[in-house]
Amino acid sequence: MSVKNPTRENLDTMKDFKLKKKLNLRWRDINEFDHINDAVYLNYLEECRLDYLDQACELDPSLFGALLSKAQIEYRQPLGYKDKPFIYTRCSKVNGESFDLEYVITREEADDIEVIAKATTEIRLYDIKNKQQLSLPEDVVTKIRDFEGMVA
DSSP states (O other): OOOOSTTEEEGGGGTTOSEEEEOOOOGGGBOTTSSBOTTHHHHHHHHHHHHHIIIIIOOOTTTEEEEEEEEEEEEOSOOOTTOOEEEEEEEEEEOSSOEEEEEEEEEEETTEEEEEEEEEEEEEEEETTTTEEEOOOHHHHHHHHHHHTOOO
């Protein structure tokens, strides 16, 4: 399949993403231009980030808080209320201080997907009790690498 439209990608390009989630759009997410408001995308990323933290990191929320320290979103196409979007999530980088999550929001059809938006977030851990940023514990780094199949 040749890809001529820059928003279309082959489904094979998404095989490295460990998490895929159907997004449930809400009527309140729509703006006056009849598409999902750009600010709402951060909520969608948050939902997937929480899933990732739970499944890959197995963090104890009584010990650690996960802080969003950076977010970048590239909007490619508007997303409408009647669309049936998915969001793919994976870790693209992990080090001793933080890890980056990469997201792709899509509309899927048969053999290809239309990319609605791409995003990245940087996550840092925070000690809630002592109110200070933490380095990533080695077991968290190991869990992420194992979940993603990353080579150390």
